[in-house]
Each structure stands twice: as structure tokens, then as C-alpha cells.
Amino acid sequence: MNDDAHDAGPGRDGPRNPSRRRFLGGAAGAAGALAAGGVGFGVARATESEAAAAPAATHRVPFYGRHQAGIATPAQDRLAFAAFDITAVDVQDVQVMLGTWAAAASQLTKGLQVGAVEVSPDRPPIDTGEALGLSPANLTITVGFGPSLFDDRFGLAAKRPAALAPIPALPGDTLDPQRSGGDLCVQACADDPQVAFHAIRNFARLARGTAVMRWSQLGFGRTSSTSRSQDTPRNLMGFKDGTNNIKDEDTDELDRFVWVGRETDQPWMRGGSYVVARRIRMLIESWDTDFLSDQEKVFGRYKDSGAPLTGKHEFDTVRLAAARAGKPVIDANAHIRLAAPESNGGKKLLRRGYSYTDGIDPDTGLLDAGLFFIAFQQDPRTQFVPIQRRLGGSDLLNEYIRHTGSGVWACPPGVSAAGDWWGKSLFG
Amino acid sequence: MNDDAHDAGPGRDGPRNPSRRRFLGGAAGAAGALAAGGVGFGVARATESEAAAAPAATHRVPFYGRHQAGIATPAQDRLAFAAFDITAVDVQDVQVMLGTWAAAASQLTKGLQVGAVEVSPDRPPIDTGEALGLSPANLTITVGFGPSLFDDRFGLAAKRPAALAPIPALPGDTLDPQRSGGDLCVQACADDPQVAFHAIRNFARLARGTAVMRWSQLGFGRTSSTSRSQDTPRNLMGFKDGTNNIKDEDTDELDRFVWVGRETDQPWMRGGSYVVARRIRMLIESWDTDFLSDQEKVFGRYKDSGAPLTGKHEFDTVRLAAARAGKPVIDANAHIRLAAPESNGGKKLLRRGYSYTDGIDPDTGLLDAGLFFIAFQQDPRTQFVPIQRRLGGSDLLNEYIRHTGSGVWACPPGVSAAGDWWGKSLFG
Secondary structure: OOHHHOOOOHHHHOOOOHHHHHHHHOOOHHHHHHHHOOOOOOOOOOOHHHHHOOOOOOOOOOOOOOOOOOOOOOOOOEEEEEEEEEOOOOHHHHHHHHHHHHHHHHHHOOOOOOOOOOOOOOOOOOOOOOOOOOOOOOOEEEEEEOHHHHOOOOOOHHHOOOOOOOOOOOOOEOOOHHHOOOOEEEEEEEOOHHHHHHHHHHHHHHOOOOEEEEEEEEEOEEOOOOOOOOOOOEOOOOOEOOOOOOOOOOHHHHHHHHOOOOOOOOHHHOOOEEEEEEEEEEOHHHHOOOOHHHHHHHHOEOOOOOOEOOOOOOOOOOOOOOEEOOEEOOOOOOHHHHOOHHHOOOOOOEEOOEEEEEEEOOOOOOEEEEEEEEEEEOOOOOOHHHHHHHHHHHOHHHHHEEEEEEEEEEEOOOOOOEOEOOOHHHHO | OOHHHOOOOHHHHOOOOHHHHHHHHOOOHHHHHHHHOOOOOOOOOOOHHHHHOOOOOOOOOOOOOOOOOOOOOOOOOEEEEEEEEEOOOOHHHHHHHHHHHHHHHHHHOOOOOOOOOOOOOOOOOOOOOOOOOOOOOOOEEEEEEOHHHHOOOOOOHHHOOOOOOOOOOOOOEOOOHHHOOOOEEEEEEEOOHHHHHHHHHHHHHHOOOOEEEEEEEEEOEEOOOOOOOOOOOEOOOOOEOOOOOOOOOOHHHHHHHHOOOOOOOOHHHOOOEEEEEEEEEEOHHHHOOOOHHHHHHHHOEOOOOOOEOOOOOOOOOOOOOOEEOOEEOOOOOOHHHHOOHHHOOOOOOEEOOEEEEEEEOOOOOOEEEEEEEEEEEOOOOOOHHHHHHHHHHHOHHHHHEEEEEEEEEEEOOOOOOEOEOOOHHHHO
């Protein structure tokens, strides 16, 4: 299970606040955790009948495990993503919230409510109710800790992994602080947008008094495949991008590029991963007036088939060295070339982004649409940052995109069982 | 087919601009219409091979027909909606755009591209490409004409149906002009959000030089069932609303309440319908703190089962007269009572709304989420307006909602065949 992620051991919990410790470390399970969570909802016991009403075990991704789900899990169709800032001053409030979230996540990923709807007529319902009766829809909930969580507020400064450095300024950045950063991130992915939104909304509600939502982003269509069972989808530029993404079947590559191992300076991160999110707006009206041949030159792929310009079929090898009449077939600054592992010291990312549209930009009258880029990796300092520095400097695509939001978070290993929560050994 | 919608007859086309008329009225079909559309895309002939590559005829809703699809069609899962304003000064440009849109819609609803991707390397692709390879996903595209289209710009003032009156100010309105109105509306519904978005985006592109998008709205989950084969979904308040909606099997009710018939003062609208859209923001943080019993009082239904407070099961009759201890079981101002046909002279609406969320409201830090209400009807003056006046005045729900956007449009009858377009007899 989560063995190498919990080497701090139960003794690290310490004797402060034993009643809370009993809840947080105990065997009370999901419902008990919610009941003890102290978030103002009173009696929150899940009833036996509710447990009996659990939907069938199809379309369910296990919540407990060595790694967090939602990373190597085959990419679901829809995304709801939110960044939160902690408002509490007591680190134990943060722990209680994370314990409450973990208990809620174990329910939600089974297609259950956070608590029974009908607790009492004289109280607000615990769950907001809009997912009642829906399938679990392969819901995964993935939580990460931002660099700002490790400032001096909670005594965590010495626990910050070196790999969790703020993303430096990169060429071409036009970042909006209101769409960037956050002490925590929550990525909810599901095949039903109402299920994904429901998870984020109820997390925000359970956080009340401890954390507030800083920003959020809905993604309406996955732009990556993370399993050999999935087709490569098209992004809003109409291209297949991410053909050579790491797949969940590539366990060697996951260990090399995605999962944190013994190389980390912070044992609580073993089995975890780092996520970088970038809100990349596409200037699609401008893109749409570009000639087909130029669009294909920008990506280095054929639009229709998705094949590299050096091949016929989508999965044909990208031959970066191929030349015709003395010129490279794939342009020196084509996206496919600059993003390729061959151009980046062999480094790869697990991409898991989603297309978004947020309506019309009131300043310009143009569509605010693009890619909410999400990538998981072992160390952003040697993976995302140098790759993006190269792309941001030279990528032909830069004429048509703007990075408008950014964040990096450390996603701890998976929650092992009821009573565990994200980063328990971090706080121990 | 569309017989009673075209009583103006072909002779009404008039002799102005015969070459355009040949296109607009001719048998050139979808591809020819696009080619002649004059919207700057040059060679736009759909190739034979593209036609042969048409996806299988599953998940397809016929585009041509007596009524527009997307009204009585069983509600698809996702919505992309946009309002457009005409910028052209020549009414024939509007006709050409509508003809081009109709040709495009006939392609898109079959799962085809607007034009071949690979027209020429030295031109922009005609279709933006992001739906290539996706299923038609039951795409429907529904077009309507707003009251402002009938001002003095295009000589249409005498053609405005009396029923197409601007929605008057209603109790509780807090409308944002940037989310209201528009000369045209386009409702794209599909079971895949990328397919719905693709339709709106390509319509915006085909409109260039003739119309600009005024506002748009994505809906991520249907909130109504419009077929007996569908479950009643839950809105973001967690309630089943719209249990007693008109269903596509209720042909008598469709004729009484939805389709425009011989009562209209404008024959070009026979077989059409009027759509009212309202962006209804829910104050969900406030709602979520309300007690269960009060939430149920507000709606007049049980949250869990969806049954009326006078019954046990969702579809039990709503007994508005039932009393207990001298008080009505369903509150005098419960939503279910005020919206009921019994409270509104027997009038009903065909509701077809979607849940939306547009992230965080920067002014308040609260979620901007709610219901994008869409209702089709025979005459808004006697259906939506009086019903909403009653609701806006007294509905217990008003404490938790704000109407932030509004529009009304006349949706002409269906497009009959290639060469026809929306409202052809209006412009004739």
C-alpha cells in the first residue's frame, strides 16, 4: 500500500489535542471523520441504508492506494480544478480539513454523498445534492500543496521539498495573479461534469473557516490520452497534440519521470508527484486565419491524420533529423521538435490537460478559450521549467498562445485507508 | 416537410441580385452554399471522399424538418449558446450568412466538418478541426431572431411578430446588458461539449464581416428532461425541478404551448417557436446554509426523492389544495406552486435549461454558478412573462437567485432541405 510514504510512523502524530488525534489517526472511517471534522455540519453519520445504496462498482476509480488517483489514471472527459488559500492560523485546522476532505473523497469517488441528505430537517443538508443518483463517473480527486503552504505560518518551512520551487518567470509569460498560485490545489476529473463540479463545490464548503477558493477552472474536454486504450483527442487548434504522452501502461516511464522516489529530500513525498498547471489561452481567431501549411509547420504534424510531417500515421516515429532540399522537414522551431524529449535531455512529462472556454473576453470581444495545461512530473526544476523555457523562447506556437495562469503543487502519495489523509506524514 | 412555413412561395424572392438568389434558392446543396457564401474561405467544396467518410447514422438528429431540432428533441447533456449582433448593413449579407450557417449545420449535425480540412496548403482550413473524428453526439443547432433584428436596418419592421416583444422589466431583475439581448441567437446542444462548442465557434467564424458574437454561455449539465425516456436531473441546488415539463411525446401540449400555429400575425413563423433565455445565478453558498426543511419548503418538493410535499414519489400529483392543521402543505409561495399551470391559467413552458458555472465572481469571491434557463413557447407575452412576473414577485426561491441575463428570440420553423435556410420566407 503506502508503505514508503509513511515512514514517519504513527508516533510522529504527537500528543497535542488527543481528541482530534483520535479522529485523525483512528479507525472511525469516512463518516466518523466527517462527524468529527468540526466544520459546522453537526451530525454527519452516514447511515447504513446510504451505504447499502452505493452504486454498482462500475465507473469507479479506487480512492485509496499508494499513489493518488488522477495522475496515471486514464484521463476522464471533464475537469473541475480549484486553488485554495488557507485562512486558518492553526495548523491543526488544516489537518482537520484535509482529514475531512479525504473522508469526503472516499465517499464521492464511490458515487455516494458527502453525508446523508436527510440528516435533520432543522439543519442544512451536508451534501449539496446535485450529484445524487449519478454514477461515480470515474471521479478522481487529486490534492497538492503549493510553495506558499511552506512559508512560516504553519511551521512547515523545513519540510518544503527543493523540487517545490515557485515556477520562475518564463519567456512570454502574461500571467494573471488571480489565476495563479494557491496554498492548495484540488483536481477533480470525471466523465460527468456535474460529478466533477460537485466534488469541488463540496470541498469548498467543507473548507469553510479554514480555506477559501482562490480561483477555479472548468475543463470541458480532455486534450491528452494517458492510456493506450484512449484515442489522442484534438485541442482547440484542431490538432492532435500529446501523441507521445506517457501512458499509464508505461510503468518504467512513470517511475523515471512522474513518481517521486528515493531521490527526494523530503521522505513524505515518496510516491507522490509534482503538478504544474498553466492556463494557456489560444488566440483562436488569429489561428483560424492561418494557412493550413503554416499551421502544420507550427505543430510539425499533419492536421487531419495527426501524423508527424515525416510520417503517414499518427504514431509514426518523429524523425527530427529528416531533411528535404537541405532544410529540416520538421521546422527548427516546430512545437513537436522543441517539446520532444530529444530536445530536452530525454525528459518527459505526463500531460493531462483540458480544453476550456470562459466565454467572451470583454476587453477584446474575442473568445477566451484554450488549454488548461496540466503536467505531472518528478521534478519541475528539471522537467517543466527547462522545457517551457525552450518553448517560451522559440516555439512557433507562441504567436497564437498566451500563458495567463500558472501554479505548481506537490501532490503527496495516495491516501492509504480510512483515517489517513493527504500529507499526514508531512504534518506528523 | 415545411409546407405551412413557406406559404410566401418562391415568387417572393424577388429579382434583386439574381446570382445570389440562384445560390440561396438553388439546389447547390450544402457544399455549394458554403462555396458561394462569400465569407472569404475560397474553395470550400466538400469532397466526395469526405462525404463517404460520414460517421454512422447513430447519435444523429436530423437537421432538416418541419420544426427546428433542439426544441422538442430529447435534451442533450451539454450546451453552447451564443447571441450575435449583425454588423452588416445589407440585408442580403444577412441572408448569405444564414444560408451559409444552414449549409454548415447540415454538415455538422451529421458529424462532418464545415468543409474539408485539406482544401489547400495555402489557405486557412475551412473547419477549425477540433471535432474531427468525433461522433455527431446528437448535435442540434437552433437559431432565433431577436426583436432588435426587426428595427429599421433591414426593412423587417413590418415582419416582427407581435409575440416577439422585448421582455419587459420583471420583479427582481438584476440584468447585465452584456449578457442580454442580441439580434440572433444560436443554441447548440450535444452530448459532447467539444461538438457543441465547435458548432458555435465555426458559426462565429462563418459570420465574420456580417455578425459578431455579443455574448456566449456554456452549460455543463442539462436540468430538464424533455422525453419520457429521460430521468429528471438535479439542478445545482440539489433539487429535481421541472418534473412536470412538457415532453416530446406530448404532441398535443407541443401544439398548444410550444409550436406557433395559425394564430400568429406573421405566417413566416408558423411551425416555429419563441425562446426565452435567462441566466439565473444561484447564491449557492447562501443556499447551502439553509436548513433542509426550509429548502424543501422553498421548492415544495422533497430533496432526496423529488416527490411533491403532498406525495411519496417524484411523479405523484402535486396537490396544491392539500392542508394540514389549517395550513397548506405546499407553501403559498413555494416555487412548485407559483410555477404550476394551475397558478398560471393553465399555461406551460417547454423548459430546456442547463447548469452553468463561470468560476469565481471577482467582486465577492463566491462561485458564479446557476441555471441558464431556456424555455420554448408559443407566445412569451402569455407564457413566460406572466409566469415570471408571478415568480419574481413572490417565489420563496428569490432569496437565493438573481436573474443576470435575458433574451427572447423568434425561432422560425425548420429548414426544409438544402438551399433553404432559417427564415427564408421572412426575408423573401
